[in-house]
Amino acid sequence: MAATEHAPAGYEKYHVPDSSSLAVRATVGLILTVFGAGLLLNDMTFGETHESGNAKWVLAAGLVFFILTLASWFRTTIRENMQGMNSAQLNHSYVLGMFWFIFSEVMFFLAFFGTLFYVRQLAGPWLAGEGDGGRMNGLLWPGFEFSWPPTITPQEAVGGSDVQPIANNGAFLTQDRSMSFADAHHWYQWLPMWNTIILLSSSFTVHIAHTALLKDQRSKFNLWLGITVALGIIFVGLQAAEYYEAYALFGLTLNSGIYGSTFFMLTGFHGFHVFMGMTMLLIQLIRSVRGHHFTASDHFGFEASSWYWHFVDVVWVFLFLFVYIL
């Protein structure tokens, strides 16, 4: 670099990384993953129509390769930062990147919440004969009445899945049960309430950890971050228990018509995001405990993970409201 070149004040030299194999490796991992998943799903649904009995190995190899590459990618960026290559301007690029990534996740959930609202407010009543197309109800789904949670699918109303082969096989037989509070016989048995308490608390604990880090209190930071991760694990565990209950005791499955579809889609993707956020925070904990990473002024890895954690928390509040309570 020519010594005479100086950036204007406030504009340090922006570090443009040298060429890197990370992107191509991540591509190989991602494509193997989705290709393997596609083969596996098609085998599952349509039978093994081609020689792809090794679909699960393609998927597994892709996942392992992808995760290893991501780990290597993050390690590279962490090292660059610790070697002082990141200017304030570059760090701001990471902040913007994370913010708009979370925004894209919000829009992803919006698709599923939109589905829930549409079904509850429009499609359901229409199927039961409301509105301009009401006369069709008597022709297509005579006897179907809509309620939320639904006690019956339109298919069941007209008698079983043999009548119309395009229908999904309504196996949702327990008519008085849903995952909402009205059907929990004792308030202390109602898992979603406990999960709400756990997840809301974990947002506070991660905030306490952040405050401690800003004051350079390492052990306090580790303690409260550890508590946050533990709460995340408990949440995922309780969610699994709830799913078991739904499948084994209530007969509520993915096949149970639109209630099961929206319930499992919304809570399932949320649970997956909790798992991801928990993993991210766990990695920050390991970095702090073992590597003594992070200072009071430089801890973006933790900060980004905590934003993500607050995001899954907010999504849960909406889930609790619209899936469980209302």
Add this chain to the structure above:
Amino acid sequence: MGDHHHGPAKGLSRWLFTTNHKDIGTMYLWFSFAMFILGGTFAMIIRAELFQPGMQLVEPGFFNQMTTLHGLVMVFGAIMPSFVGLANWLIPMMIGAPDMALPRMNNWSFWILPPGFLMLASTLFMEGGAPAFGWTFYAPLSTTYAAPSVTFFIFAIHVLGISSIMGSINIIATIMNMRAPGMTYMKMPLFVWTWFITAFLLVAVMPVLAGAVTMMLMDIHFGTSFFSAAGGGDPVLFQHIFWFFGHPEVYIIILPAFGVVSQVIPAFSRKPLFGYASMVYATAAIAILSFVVWAHHMYTVGMPVAGELFFMYATMLIAVPTGVKVFNWVSTMWRGSLSFETPMLFSIGFLVLFTIGGFTGLMLSIAPADFQYHDTYFVVAHFHYVMVAGAVFSMTSAVYFWLPKWTGRMYNETMGKVHFWISFVGFNVTFFPQHFVGLAGMPRRVPDYALQFADFNMMSSIGAFVYGASQIMFLYNVIATIVSGEKVSDEQVWDGAEGLEWTLPTPAPYHTFEVPPKIEATPAHG
């Protein structure tokens, strides 16, 4: 640290491992041109079958695969990546940045595209054939009645959605964080502005598309009922979600094209762009309105009347900011010192033909009239006037305009002008008659048709072959320029061109603006 003034690496590893925005832009541009040829080949098959009534060349099922893949490849493979390539090349040079904000992620955004499209194209050879449900993949055609290859189609959509989201996050971070000192938002070239707004649209709607295909995946493989009325869901729900993505998507395609034209017309009019601020506000207004007009694609599906009325009036509102833009482009040329080099010809072609496409759009927005137009060739003509004469003409204009800056060599002007006139005539011969057959009732996506449409269809097919062949001339001209074009060393290249990229040496060095330039206080726009 190593020497940062080095040039590109040698051989294949340069392209595989690059973090350079110019390399990545070049790869996007070549990839999108390859997809343009592939999608164009599908179009030629469609037009060959439709040359005469009756079934001649292909099976109806294969014809449906062709219309589906033509749409998907052109939208997601040709047009979108071509503008991302342009963004990569130009945005850092236009705002005085050393590169994109997140260069490694930039490389990843590109490299997942080719295997993603390979997966999509490979469905042609799978049992049951490629997706055949149209590029809009309405349920239940795309769920209950789809070939098994639909699973790979779904994952391909996921992959290119990931690419688009990462690419647009990168563009947002670059524009918000990497502008040179003094490059305030209202001094940015309009191409940067239109891409800035496009990137927000992408981050907002690509995840919704991902949600839609995920629900398809669940319906197909896990027995859910999102799009099945029998289970309490609704196939129309799919259309709502798809078009909540799909309408902003058409502005994602056209806004960067607006940006290109807003750079080219002032350069060859030798006048600053008329109404810069109003252009910015009009772009933002179009983007915001694009979120509340989606159901105008679904007037005939059986919505409540209140819904029809809301979406009709909201759609008509879009004509206002679009009209502002057309007015500004025309006013920029008014009393300008015009010259008609190839980029200018393509931009003027854009202006005239896009406006026709806009007017037919206005016709389609009228809900009661749309009951006649819906799913006819009138719709096909309408959106090809905005997609081809809009987006593709503008992209072609951009290539001719910036090619000398990229390569340091001048293209063959005569051949460029010939390319324009053949394209212009070929395009109109192809698509203008489709307005008439559409109004007369010829449905789209059908391999055979009634006898009274024969003449116009034959005309359409001939035009399509001419337009398709003219692209070979374009490819030849670009390659000949790179290999042996006349050298250009003038920084400005075009005497009327304005902007930071024209202050750089020609050809643009591998690394530019490693130290941000100081932007003078004089207003860049009149």
